Amino acid sequence: xxYREVIRTPxxxxxxxxxxxxxxxxxxxxxxxxxxxxxSLVVLxxxxxxxxxxxxLTIEVDENELRVGRAHLPRExxxxxxxxxxxxxxxxxxxxxxxxxxxxxxxxxxxAVQIFVNDVRDQTPYWLISTSQPQKLLSALKS
Numbered sequence: 001x002x003y004r005e006v007i008r009t010p011x012x013x014x015x016x017x018x019x020x021x022x023x024x025x026x027x028x029x030x031x032x033x034x035x036x037x038x039x040s041l042v043v044l045x046x047x048x049x050x051x052x053x054x055x056x057l058t059i060e061v062d063e064n065e066l067r068v069g070r071a072h073l074p075r076e077x078x079x080x081x082x083x084x085x086x087x088x089x090x091x092x093x094x095x096x097x098x099x100x101x102x103x104x105x106x107x108x109x110x111x112a113v114q115i116f117v118n119d120v121r122d123q124t125p126y127w128l129i130s131t132s133q134p135q136k137l138l139s140a141l142k143s
Contacts, residue, residue: 003061003140007130009052010108018048057106059129061140066115068104068129079116079126081141083134086110092128102127113137 021044029037060067065074084092089112093105102124105112109130116126131137 001060001062002143003059003137005059005131005133005137007057007059007106007109007132009055009106013108014048014052017051018045021045021048055106057104057130059104059131059137061137066127066141068102068127071102071104071127073115073117073127077117077119077122078141079118081116081138082114083138084112084114084128089128089130098125101125104128105130113141115141 022041025037025041025044028040058067058069063075065072066078089105089110092112092114093103100123105128109132111132111134112128112130113134114126114128117124129137
């Protein structure tokens with residue numbers, strides 16, 4: 001394994017979601033009473049934990065391929081690989097976006113790497129992958 005990174009949901013976003021969940025629990029408590037509120041609090045707390053665990057983006061690079069989540073791209077199909085800053089990512093994922101591109105982005109991660117695909121059988125022009133360490137990922141992809 002040359003590179004491995006897991007991008008998790010940040011705590012500030014989880015706190016906002018939990019605030020909305022607690023608002024819902026208070027509404028349930030006001031309408032239905034204590035037992036319903038306790039059940040909804042437990043269910044929504046477990047839902048928040050599930051959101052945290054399932055929303056992580058795993059990026060792995062080894063000597064044979066790149067794996068992002070369940071998708072993988074063999075090294076022989078790597079084209080140009082570019083590290084992007086916040087402004088470049090914003091442009092690539094909005095105005096200059098290609099609908100056929102593979103996007104593994106998280107809005108809370110401002111940096112990314114763009115990998116162009118050199119495969120005539122594949123309609124995907126590039127992969128756009130969020131990362132907190134674009135230079136490390138870039139060097140792992142190029143080595």
